[in-house]
Amino acid sequence: MREAICIHIGQGGVQIGNACWELFCLEHGIQPDGQMPSDKTIGGGDASSPHLEEDR
Numbered sequence: 001m002r003e004a005i006c007i008h009i010g011q012g013g014v015q016i017g018n019a020c021w022e023l024f025c026l027e028h029g030i031q032p033d034g035q036m037p038s039d040k041t042i043g044g045g046d047a048s049s050p051h052l053e054e055d056r
Contacts, residue, residue, distance in 0.1 A: 004024075008017035025032055 006017055006020065008014050021032070024030070030036055
């Protein structure tokens with residue numbers, strides 16, 4: 001499992017952080033709490049993955 005740590009300072013930083021988190025959730029198919037949905041498998045290689053097989 002890969003982890004990301006983001007530190008945002010001030011109101012602008014918090015707003016940017018929230019927007020980034022929404023984008024991460026949409027792009028990677030994760031839930032807002034950071035968990036994978038139970039119907040998805042990690043590294044399943046489905047077409048919705050933003051990365052090519054060569055990148056893995």
